[in-house]
Amino acid sequence: MEHPEKILVLDFGSQTTQLIARRIRELSVYSEIKACFVSLKEIKDFQPKGIILSGGPASVYDEDSPKVDPALFDLGIPVLGICYGAQLMSYLLGGRVERSLKREFGFAEIELLKDSPFFKGLSLDQKYQVWMSHSDRVEALPPGFVAIARTNNSPYAAFTHEEKPLFAVQFHPEVVHTEIGKDLLRNFVFEICGCSQTWTMPSFIEKTVEEISIKIKPEEKVICALSGGIDSTVTALLVHRAIGDRLISVFVNNGLLRKGEAEEVLALMEGLGLKPVYVDASSLFLERLKGVVDPELKRKIIGETFIEVFEKKAQEFKGVKYLAQGTLYPDVIESCSFRGPSARIKSHHNVGGLPEKMQLKLIEPLRELFKDEVRKIAELLGLPKKIIWRQPFPGPGLAVRILGEVTTDKLAILREADAIVIEEMLASNWYYKVWQSFAVLLPVRTVGVMGDARTYDYVIAIRVVESQDAMTADWVRLPYDLLARISNRIINEVAGVNRVVYDISSKPPATIEWE
Incomplete structure (x- = not known):
């Protein structure tokens, strides 16, 4: 631009x-x-x-x-x-x-x-x-x-x-x-410098839509990686404004989603007129993650598998030449030091996890934006509060919230624990006050006592942070009674867990996600 x-x-x-x-x-x-x-x-x-x-x-x-x-x-x-x-x-x-x-x-x-x-x-x-x-x-x-x-x-x-x-x-x-x-x-x-205030989100929308409409030829189509989060949703709406029905939105269930997420996202996207195509690739993702414990390798496998699934789906539609995705500035900065000598923190599945050779060209209209700028655009586009202030969810999904190998059993445990965290945060009106709140399944087991019997089960860590753009973050001082309810419910309702801990690390030195 x-x-x-x-x-x-x-x-x-x-x-x-x-x-x-x-x-x-x-x-x-x-x-x-x-x-x-x-x-x-x-x-x-x-x-x-x-x-x-x-x-x-x-x-x-x-x-x-x-x-x-x-x-x-x-x-x-x-x-x-x-x-x-x-x-x-x-x-x-x-x-x-x-x-x-x-x-x-x-x-x-x-x-x-x-x-x-x-x-x-x-x-x-x-x-x-x-x-x-x-x-x-x-x-x-x-x-x-x-x-x-x-x-x-x-x-x-x-x-x-x-x-x-x-x-x-x-x-x-x-x-x-x-x-x-x-x-x-x-x-x-x-x-x-004598600058004027010419950088506004309404002008960004106008220029971005214009540039996309010029870039995409009349006979070409775009397939969009739609996750249901604000980034991919805003991306899809901008591209849709530019080329209309030549946009094909695809929602991929990678088997790493939260409880009930697939159904919820599909309903939300239908309401926005995007009519996403649903692809269940959960078996493929979980098979490729079998035995993988290194977080960087997880991200790369997930990124490459995403692209493979999208490219395969694109072949079903004539004229698809581009893949649109909701990459943001922090994703790019943390994935590579191409802008300077700053240290690389981790690979994001849609940046550092992309294969070297792709059949589709990328369209990333939000690549140079921060999250708060994207939210301003979302408000201008008329998105509902549920999407605008939906907490960020990593592209690799629960795979980077399960430390160690990802299995169906561990996913089941984490989904239930994470659902309790979200339910309690919403019920207490804390959900929209913080940047992110989620559960992490640790690769350790501890001794516990339940019903006068010895248990040897997993540990769940709770992570709640406040931030403006994910570049820095601080842990949230939640009320003790709320933490107590979350812990009590997880231990009593989620089979396989007997201990809950609270993460009190800031970013830096820690990152928001554990992997």
Whole structure:
């Protein structure tokens, strides 16, 4: 999609790079992430109104640390360096960066030293809370730069060039812990870069539908992987708007669904006019997962089997050339580091799990969107609350919530336990307050006592998290009485379980799903 005004974010490996892009988009300005090693020509061709250099784990003085062409700072395009990006700007332009005697991690107070368009609306008489995460710091500024903010540990917490539109901050304005973060990004985007608010979800719908209608020739058809979740449903509706009945929505039962999910999804999709084709491939999936315990291998097997099933189904329809699926930005970022040196976390079945050669071409209209943006689109498309706020469910389904080998017996246990979690979350009005709530079947058995007899059964872990975009998450402090009801029901109603535990891990360091 072409965007008249955009901010380019160069990724140096920070796990919060995605948050930078998201914060810019929240200002109704399009932003896009590219790897830090893209050429100067690619940057010029992209024609950004502004450039942001992300943080990263490297040290600028290391020989193999990621760098940019110093000519970047002479393009006349405003540049904002964040953390590593700030240190890199200083280092490349003649400043000095060294390891700090005191590592600065967590909250810090900054003092603003000079008036600047970067600080518009902020007071020089007030100190502000910011979030630091660095071991190196700028010890001497390059020629032409001046300090505009400091902390007790960082004399150059923010600095700028006296003539060029170059700005840098040692802290992270993209995280919520920096109280003035949104103000600073807003000032950079509007006051310094001169952007307008042209990135809106109504405009996205209009442009996306137009592009799909142009891309798909009149004689061609699209098959859509429809799971019933918000991502695939919005994808299907966008494609349907573009090409009408030339879209063939297919719902595949992979045998890894939750209790009653197939029936519920088919009814919901019929109500939206999508008329999905139902394919029961549960036996095929479970046969291929037999004996598999490695989570990455599970994901790849499921991804490849999905594609195989869709391609086989597509052969029943003349003219099918494309496969549409609801891949989101976090899926792409976590599956591969193609945008920069950030670490790969895990393969998503619809990204890292795809086979190298496919018969169908992919259409992924949501590939560069975050979940909150997709929900805005869903509201504009008139989807019911039940779909818009349906909690995310992983593409590999219950396979990644059963640690170890997936069997029919384990699936039966997990389905019943998970159904109880959902029922209790809905009944207590907690379901729509959290990002995800689900059960996990652990590959261990523990001793218990039931009816004066010894038991040796499985353990169920309960995972409930709050998040905005799945990039970061925190465990939810559910009321004890609700946890007690969930535990009591699972132990009493689900045969094969005698213990329930609650996961109190945040992301990072843990991921939301256990596999």
